[in-house]
Amino acid sequence: MNLLALRSHNTALVLDLLRTAGPDGISRLELAERTALTPQAVSKITARLRDAGLATEAGRRASTGGKPRTVLRLVPEAGHAVGVHLDRDELRAVRVDLTGAVVAERRVPVDLGVGADAVVRTVAREARGLMGDGPSGDGLGVGIALPGPLDHTHGVLHRVTGFPEWDGFPLRDALERRLGVPVVVDKDTNAAALGLAVAxxxxxxxxxxxxxxxxxxxxxxxxxxxxxxxxxxxxxxxxxxxxxxxxxxxxxxxxxxxxxxxxxxxxxxxxxxxxxxxxxxxxxxxxxxxxxxxxxxxxxxxxxxxxxxxxxxxxxxxxxxxxxxxxxxxRGGVAEGAAQLVLGPVFGRTDG
Amino acid sequence: MNLLALRSHNTALVLDLLRTAGPDGISRLELAERTALTPQAVSKITARLRDAGLATEAGRRASTGGKPRTVLRLVPEAGHAVGVHLDRDELRAVRVDLTGAVVAERRVPVDLGVGADAVVRTVAREARGLMGDGPSGDGLGVGIALPGPLDHTHGVLHRVTGFPEWDGFPLRDALERRLGVPVVVDKDTNAAALGLAVAxxxxxxxxxxxxxxxxxxxxxxxxxxxxxxxxxxxxxxxxxxxxxxxxxxxxxxxxxxxxxxxxxxxxxxxxxxxxxxxxxxxxxxxxxxxxxxxxxxxxxxxxxxxxxxxxxxxxxxxxxxxxxxxxxxxRGGVAEGAAQLVLGPVFGRTDG
DNA sequence: TCCACTTTCGCAACGCTGTTGCCAAAGTGC
DNA sequence: GCACTTTGGCAACAGCGTTGCGAAAGTGGA
Structure with a gap:
């Protein structure tokens, strides 16, 4: 691990605490205690986050005999991700903000039997509709959750029960080419569990x-x-x-x-x-x-x-x-969890 | 995580690779590739390890058209740990070097029914016999593996089947007081698995x-x-x-x-x-x-x-x-795994 | 109303990390 | 013998979190 990795590690630590704190926010000194960093280090990190527009000041705490603590909170609109739940009969896609809250939703019926190409087009259309245009802006990526055995590291499907044509289909790469943003693929149950963990x-x-x-x-x-x-x-x-x-x-x-x-x-x-x-x-x-x-x-x-x-x-x-x-x-949907496949790494939630 | 933690993290990474390489050793450039650090960083880290007596040069590789790589290896005798397998009817204790190789062994019958105090005395005697005297020297600590439910974070036993007097006994603290070196307690199956993982x-x-x-x-x-x-x-x-x-x-x-x-x-x-x-x-x-x-x-x-x-x-x-x-x-004994409870952290193997 | 005190938090200097630039050392091969 | 390749240490450096210190912003007693 080098200094850049150290920096992003600690930044992710702080971001995760800001996210967990929600709209109520959290003070710099609390962040310092919870991260085991010094207050000054937290000040530097949060200053960078404020410059980047990811965090902002949100009032102050009551004084305990001295200068009151300034409360910081995440800016939910500073970034967003799209999560797609591709089920056997239906597709549900959500756009979530940095806190994981759903800000838009789409739902269409699907039939996996019409072939990989047609389904990929459908997924790409729905995802793009929620992402906004192109890689510019604050779209962090798209997470796809679907049933059946697959390889999440490469985003390749193994089998989709009843549809042999899907065997070995490189879903992640196919979607990344179409969408131009990072795509992560995972099993539906894993996405749901991740969503619950983040929640x-x-x-x-x-x-x-x-x-x-x-x-x-x-x-x-x-x-x-x-x-x-x-x-x-x-x-x-x-x-x-x-x-x-x-x-x-x-x-x-x-x-x-x-x-x-x-x-x-x-x-x-x-x-x-x-x-x-x-x-x-x-x-x-x-x-x-x-x-x-x-x-x-x-x-x-x-x-x-x-x-x-x-x-x-x-x-x-x-x-x-x-x-x-x-x-x-x-409590929580699969599509919301799928979005966390993209948001997770921002807050230091990497593969275990 | 601060700079001290970063340093020990990277040092542990290098040490683990040195240990895995065994007596054949490993070159600085290989270490750099495997750790994703720059060659210069590896040179600094290995220089510290050589100063501390933990690593040493061990010949060179064949040249591939330029200066041949210098091979580094761990110095097994630079440190040691004691592992104790406290079973229902027998105690087996081993002293292992940094590579995990057994350099001494003891075996005595035990009866958990004679009471916690007597058993602790026996364990302490056998462990001290293998550790050498006191906290001075290169003894890193003692690992104890035993059956039955317990709390490894505090080293407290919950129950020992058939012996209610052991309920809640603080085995780790009792032994640390007697031995004056760090003591780690874990279940026998966990220790065995750790030993296999390290092996x-x-x-x-x-x-x-x-x-x-x-x-x-x-x-x-x-x-x-x-x-x-x-x-x-x-x-x-x-x-x-x-x-x-x-x-x-x-x-x-x-x-x-x-x-x-x-x-x-x-x-x-x-x-x-x-x-x-x-x-x-x-x-x-x-x-x-x-x-x-x-x-x-x-x-x-x-x-x-x-x-x-x-x-x-x-x-x-x-x-x-x-x-x-x-x-x-x-292949591998429980006592050997117990010793790895102590050695593990040196090589970056912390709790999962 | 004033002033001592507490608490927060940023600026500046610092120690230490891994990195980069450079060069000596030590081989190979024509 | 000389050009070339490869290794690896020295020195300078950028950037990390830390420390020292002081300004800012409150409380509370005189």
Missing amino acids: GEAGSFAYLHLGTGLGAGLVIGGTVHRGARTGAGEFGHQVVQLDGPPCGCGDRGCVEALCLDAVARGDLAGAARVLGVGAGNLVALLDVDLVLLGGRTVAAAAEEFVRGVAAVLDDRARRAGEEAVPVRVA | GEAGSFAYLHLGTGLGAGLVIGGTVHRGARTGAGEFGHQVVQLDGPPCGCGDRGCVEALCLDAVARGDLAGAARVLGVGAGNLVALLDVDLVLLGGRTVAAAAEEFVRGVAAVLDDRARRAGEEAVPVRVA
Whole structure:
């Protein structure tokens, strides 16, 4: 690491704290305490940020017997990013400001079967509509989140279930050529988890997404864990019943099969219990602080799922003599998380 | 991060490369390439290391048409650490040099039932015997690895199964007072995994330990993942058979119960298969590069376990159209890993 | 109303980092 | 023997966070 890297590291540290503080802002001395830098270093860094238009003064705190602290806050409009959630049947794109707040939104139906070229054109059109024109201005880039196995480091898709023509398609490069701004590609569950992490969830948590399938996004120590091949988070085909009923993947007794079967039978309690067992295995293995549930199927009966999963985790914790890990419903969309794929690095959130 | 931190960061980077290079050494220009620092920066850093006695010149490479590169290598004797594996029935302590090579070893029977004070005295005696006298000299510290839940950040034990008197015992502080050198405490599986990581295993892997119980150590991106409460790696009580046979933990269908039952019945193939299913769940969830098996039970039939686990992972990979994750027997002791709890930070291996 | 005191925060000087420019050293190859 | 390549140290340098210090802006008691 050289001095330039050191500078951007510390700048990102300060920016992240400014973002976390929100519109209320944060004083220089607080920044100094939280970053372990000296007040003078923070003053220099924030002066640069103010010159760049990224930060501004926002009033003062009450005096504690001396000169009152000047409060600084992020300027949300100083930059923006676009996040795209490319799902099997629909595309949702959002434009977010530096704080991650959505300032514009688009939604169009899509059909992955019409071929890569046509879909890329659609994605590019929607993204450009939200980005504004060209690389000039404050557009930082576009993040794309989509299901299925892919390689996030190169932005190449491996397979899109049911559409072999997508195999090995270099989505990132294709879009970068069309848009002229940086593009980042990731799995939908990873993007959702990143969005939740940036939105202030605990340091380590698992986001379990139950929709047409069952997947997970893992956040460990504030960063999304993707694994070497972007394959991490394959939660649905965890075997929890040896020699159980067959699953579409070819194995037997997978959580996804058991869980969705129970949902189909209308046995929500049973589905929640199975999901809870899988979640319990995950919590024990990774020692996360929190489990967040999301996805259409969960949304349809949120209370029931949260209660059922929590019950399993509670039992387990009680037997181990530990405190149970809390279970909650996740708040936040995939497209918002996709935008954070671009914003994250600005605030020092790099790959873990 | 300030300039002092930057300096030690880069120094650790160089030291780690010197250690990895082994007795063959590495040239300054190679160090510069691998650290992304300029050759001149590397020259300054290595000059400091040579002054401190940590590195030395070790011959030259063949010329490629100009001045031949001078090879540098670590001086193994420039520092050492002690690692202690405190198991249920035995204590094994090793003294290792900077490269991690064992230069002395001790082994004594222990009985955790004789009380914390007596055990601490024994540990301190064995450790001091290997450390040499007092804080003077090149002794960097003592690492202790032991089973059971504990808090590695404070070095406090939670419970030692069967010995309630150990609940909440501040092992680290008790030993630091007695020894006068830094002490680090961690779970046995974490220490073993750290030892394997330092010994050169891939960036991300899972170490599965099958002995009197079944646990795991997780290395993600080169660092041990311990979780917020040092609870990560709880692999044995992963449920893989809903409503299966009861386990000692109070749950049903845990991998540990199923696996050890099969071993007791002499059904090693069955045990390996169950272990493979658990490993498959883990590999899918974390996308690790490698699975390593260890522990007394595995050692007794290594071939059979490796083959059985690999078979399950191969099946799974084939169905997913991916390459299977390799399975191997782990080489390395827990005490050696415990010593790396102390040496690790010297080479930039901090908590993940 | 004044003045001592506290607290914030910027300017200037500084020590230290890695970087750049340059040159000596030490080889190869015609 | 000489031109050339490559390594690596010395010296000067730009830029990082730090330290010393003083101006600014409050509080609170006399």
